[in-house]
Amino acid sequence: MRTKTLWLWLALLVTGLALVAAGCGGDDDEGGDAAGTGATTDGGGTKAANQEITINWGTEPPSLDPGLASDTTSAAILLNIMDPLVLLDEDNQPQPSLAESWDISEDGKTVTYHLRSDGKWTNGDPVTAEDFEYSWKRTISPDLAADYAYQFYGIVGAQEYNGCEKSCDALADKVGVNAVDDQTLEVKLTSAQPWFVQQSAHTSFLAVHKATVEQFGSKWTEAANIVTNGPFKLESWQHNNSIDLVKNEEWRDADSISLTRVNGRMIEDATTSVQAYEAGEIDVNPNLPTEEIARIKETDDYEKYTSLGTYYYGFNMKNITDVNQRRAMSLAINRREIIDNVAQEDQLPTTGFTPEGMPGFDAINPESKWLPENGDMEQAKQLMEQVQNPKTNITLLLNDAPGHRDIAVAVQAAWEELGIKTTIKTQEWAQFLEFIGPPPDKSVDVFRFGWIGDYVDAINFLELWTCESGNNSTNYCNEELDRLVDKARATADNDARYELYAQIEQIMLGDDGDMPIAPIYWYTSSYQERDSIRETFSESLLGQVDLRGVEVRE
Amino acid sequence: MTKLIIRRLIWTIPVILLVIFMTFILMRQIAGNPFRTSERAIPVEIQRNLERKFGLDKPWYEQYWQYVQNVATFDLGPSLVLRNRDVNDIVKEHFKVSLELGALSFLFAFFFGVLIGALSGLRANSWVDYTAMFVSNVGYALPSFLVATLLIYFFALQWDVGLPTSGWDTWQSKILPVIALGLAPMAAFARLVRGTMLETLQQDYIRTARAKGLRWRRVVGLHVLRNSMIPVITAAGPTLGFLITGSFVIEQIFAIPGIGRYYVTAVTARDYSVVMGLTVLLAIIVILANMVVDILYGFLDPRTRDART
Numbered sequence: 119m120r121t122k123t124l125w126l127w128l129a130l131l132v133t134g135l136a137l138v139a140a141g142c143g144g145d146d147d148e149g150g151d152a153a154g155t156g157a158t159t160d161g162g163g164t165k166a167a168n169q170e171i172t173i174n175w176g177t178e179p180p181s182l183d184p185g186l187a188s189d190t191t192s193a194a195i196l197l198n199i200m201d202p203l204v205l206l207d208e209d210n211q212p213q214p215s216l217a218e219s220w221d222i223s224e225d226g227k228t229v230t231y232h233l234r235s236d237g238k239w240t241n242g243d244p245v246t247a248e249d250f251e252y253s254w255k256r257t258i259s260p261d262l263a264a265d266y267a268y269q270f271y272g273i274v275g276a277q278e279y280n281g282c283e284k285s286c287d288a289l290a291d292k293v294g295v296n297a298v299d300d301q302t303l304e305v306k307l308t309s310a311q312p313w314f315v316q317q318s319a320h321t322s323f324l325a326v327h328k329a330t331v332e333q334f335g336s337k338w339t340e341a342a343n344i345v346t347n348g349p350f351k352l353e354s355w356q357h358n359n360s361i362d363l364v365k366n367e368e369w370r371d372a373d374s375i376s377l378t379r380v381n382g383r384m385i386e387d388a389t390t391s392v393q394a395y396e397a398g399e400i401d402v403n404p405n406l407p408t409e410e411i412a413r414i415k416e417t418d419d420y421e422k423y424t425s426l427g428t429y430y431y432g433f434n435m436k437n438i439t440d441v442n443q444r445r446a447m448s449l450a451i452n453r454r455e456i457i458d459n460v461a462q463e464d465q466l467p468t469t470g471f472t473p474e475g476m477p478g479f480d481a482i483n484p485e486s487k488w489l490p491e492n493g494d495m496e497q498a499k500q501l502m503e504q505v506q507n508p509k510t511n512i513t514l515l516l517n518d519a520p521g522h523r524d525i526a527v528a529v530q531a532a533w534e535e536l537g538i539k540t541t542i543k544t545q546e547w548a549q550f551l552e553f554i555g556p557p558p559d560k561s562v563d564v565f566r567f568g569w570i571g572d573y574v575d576a577i578n579f580l581e582l583w584t585c586e587s588g589n590n591s592t593n594y595c596n597e598e599l600d601r602l603v604d605k606a607r608a609t610a611d612n613d614a615r616y617e618l619y620a621q622i623e624q625i626m627l628g629d630d631g632d633m634p635i636a637p638i639y640w641y642t643s644s645y646q647e648r649d650s651i652r653e654t655f656s657e658s659l660l661g662q663v664d665l666r667g668v669e670v671r672e
Numbered sequence: 673m674t675k676l677i678i679r680r681l682i683w684t685i686p687v688i689l690l691v692i693f694m695t696f697i698l699m700r701q702i703a704g705n706p707f708r709t710s711e712r713a714i715p716v717e718i719q720r721n722l723e724r725k726f727g728l729d730k731p732w733y734e735q736y737w738q739y740v741q742n743v744a745t746f747d748l749g750p751s752l753v754l755r756n757r758d759v760n761d762i763v764k765e766h767f768k769v770s771l772e773l774g775a776l777s778f779l780f781a782f783f784f785g786v787l788i789g790a791l792s793g794l795r796a797n798s799w800v801d802y803t804a805m806f807v808s809n810v811g812y813a814l815p816s817f818l819v820a821t822l823l824i825y826f827f828a829l830q831w832d833v834g835l836p837t838s839g840w841d842t843w844q845s846k847i848l849p850v851i852a853l854g855l856a857p858m859a860a861f862a863r864l865v866r867g868t869m870l871e872t873l874q875q876d877y878i879r880t881a882r883a884k885g886l887r888w889r890r891v892v893g894l895h896v897l898r899n900s901m902i903p904v905i906t907a908a909g910p911t912l913g914f915l916i917t918g919s920f921v922i923e924q925i926f927a928i929p930g931i932g933r934y935y936v937t938a939v940t941a942r943d944y945s946v947v948m949g950l951t952v953l954l955a956i957i958v959i960l961a962n963m964v965v966d967i968l969y970g971f972l973d974p975r976t977r978d979a980r981t
Binding site (some may be wrong): 552 | 702703704705706707708709710711712713714715716717718720721722724725750753754755756757758762765766783784787788791821824825828829836837838839840924925926927929933934940941942
């Protein structure tokens with residue numbers, strides 16, 4: 119073949135491809151156009167004609183079975199396709215949803231939900247209290263092996279049923295969940311738990327449609343099979359690719375829903391997410407890479423939400439035994455600098471463990487003097503000198519997600535000034551979890567960790583530090599703290615309980631506190647949002663996006 | 673030839689058994705709890721329930737035997753982490769995507785690689801050659817994720833040519849990922865073809881062919897190219913395997929629902945059944961790819977045919 123012919127082929131191929139790509143440009147085959155970008159509106163825009171949006175769920179939900187869902191993506195979708203008993207408002211107080219009212223007995227141990235009569239499944243069946251009894255017992259059952267079964271342990275008989283190994287059906291009947299009639303659900307608790315109704319807003323407490331589950335087994339959540347009862351329907355689910363929702367016109371309150379369709383992509387890579395947003399392919403992006411946040415903050419698309427979560431460094435108290443050393447190490451950390459220059463998401467510097475935004479925060483927050491916003495190197499050094507046998511060779515263990523290493527390096531430099539040589543070790547997630555146990559591996563002196571709230575009460579944060587807690591990897595054990603936690607669990611009155619929480623925070627991080635951890639910041643959540651939905655779109659403290667209130671405006 | 677194929681196929685069985693065994697041992701060696709996905713610790717009762725449900729409380733040899741049976745019956749079991757999916761479903765839905773991505777990338781790499789390599793070979797040491805080799809070296813040196821991000825930035829974002837940033841549905845969405853994945857193999861093929869071509873062009877039989885009066889076009893097409901293909905075919909087998917299995921990064925960046933993403937995620941999550949199932953599947957692919965290469969050899973190069981039988 120002559121060279122010229124080869125050239126010709128090459129040129130033809132390239133030109134052909136370019137022409138084809140350019141010529142067919144502009145045609146968007148992927149469902150729903152992105153909502154119009156339009157000019158900036160200052161509040162009170164008018165409702166647009168096109169009420170379709172495209173969002174990025176971020177990743178494939180591991181399961182859309184409420185009994186098995188244990189992550190935020192599944193919860194985000196379930197919140198919108200199902201009808202919970204209660205919904206949390208901006209103050210995180212429970213508001214009626216499928217339950218139009220509820221009574222709590224004098225002793226606080228019995229909660230009775232009164233269900234609306236117009237709840238309906240997408241196949242026409244009415245939603246009844248039996249659905250909830252069935253679903254809750256199913257989640258608690260040992261056969262389902264649900265991760266979140268522990269959420270129900272506050273209910274009489276639940277822990278026993280869940281831990282049963284054989285002949286378990288008898289124990290199922292003893293669980294304190296009972297459908298008195300079609301519209302009445304009675305729950306018996308092991309003790310007064312004032313946050314129970316709030317907690318029942320969680321996805322684990324959603325009902326599933328019994329006949330569908332029994333017919334399709336583990337495949338009941340596929341789009342072709344699933345039966346739901348919420349404001350949106352799951353129209354299609356292409357695994358690891360997309361989940362599309364459409365408005366459920368039969369829903370009991372369908373008139374209040376503006377959105378007609380929600381197309382959901384699953385773009386895990388943060389950089390691609392940003393590019394998809396900026397190319398107009400998606401209208402909301404929750405997935406921002408740390409390096410780009412500084413740039414995106416300057417744009418009009420940026421939005422920040424507070425989250426209920428604490429980022430902290432935990433001490434292995436068996437290795438770093440002197441409380442003054444732990445206090446010194448905490449004092450040395452300049453949280454403001456880390457937030458402004460390293461993490462860069464406008465996080466909040468911690469002044470205690472329980473995050474801001476938690477009800478009762480003002481009463482609970484210890485404003486610990488060991489957690490100064492800008493650090494206090496002088497005092498840290500002084501304290502360090504008082505330590506008899508300081509541990510000067512420290513191993514700091516991190517998991518390998520982005521961002522942790524940069525923060526660790528900043529902290530390493532701070533501890534250097536105290537005469538502490540820090541070795542940073544990074545491990546992948548599953549390995550990391552094995553190392554911190556509890557109990558933490560001998561080689562671990564300090565580890566990075568975080569806690570995101572399950573529900574909106576401080577007990578969720580403070581009970582982590584009891585002696586037996588499976589989430590306490592610090593070897594910290596203070597019986598007084600345990601006693602206070604138990605007492606708080608039995609205290610119905612909010613103010614009295616907040617007072618107990620305040621005492622717990624003092625025990626941990628107060629002036630004479632034991633300092634098992636050095637909290638660093640309280641999480642925030644960053645988004646890119648189009649002007650057309652900015653007014654109505656928001657993420658709750660628990661990381662939930664409720665599409666019920668979202669409306670596309672011009 | 674048939675004897676060769678049958679022999680190869682029989683050998684596959686012990687290889688697969690070894691693969692299962694090694695994967696099994698290795699996965700158990702790296703500690704980690706498949707059920708603890710978030711920072712929350714799992715209460716003892718629930719951990720026990722999960723282990724019982726997935727048979728992880730049985731002794732290791734029973735578990736191993738279970739896996740072997742699974743593979744033999746092509747029922748690879750449920751995923752430990754994705755509670756509503758079976759490994760078979762995952763393979764059925766996502767393997768074809770990776771296969772398509774891998775095959776398209778391979779074709780892109782092969783076609784352009786041979787073309788560029790041939791051009792360079794025929795016009796050795798000219799500016800054509802230098803440019804082509806420079807471009808292909810750059811393509812080879814740049815990591816695929818960098819190429820991918822750059823392609824998205826320019827073609828999907830900055831220049832409005834109608835290409836989406838991600839996804840795998842329309843034919844437009846397939847262009848950028850195929851290029852990103854195929855660029856490095858294309859460069860490799862180009863170099864190989866160029867090199868072999870240069871060598872072949874020196875051969876006596878080429879000179880004979882020209883002396884006979886054959887047209888240059890026929891000489892190149894019939895003799896030169898065919899002989900230059902051999903190293904390319906050698907490289908093609910494992911390349912195809914690599915493209916199908918190593919597409920994880922590209923799948924991640926372009927949000928393509930292929931098998932690569934599942935594989936790496938499954939290892940991190942300690943999803944034993946998915947890891948086992950996918951490893952076996954990929955081992956079979958590599959074995960088959962190599963077998964195809966060997967057979968092609970026989971057709972392309974009669975010398976090997978004689979040596980073999």
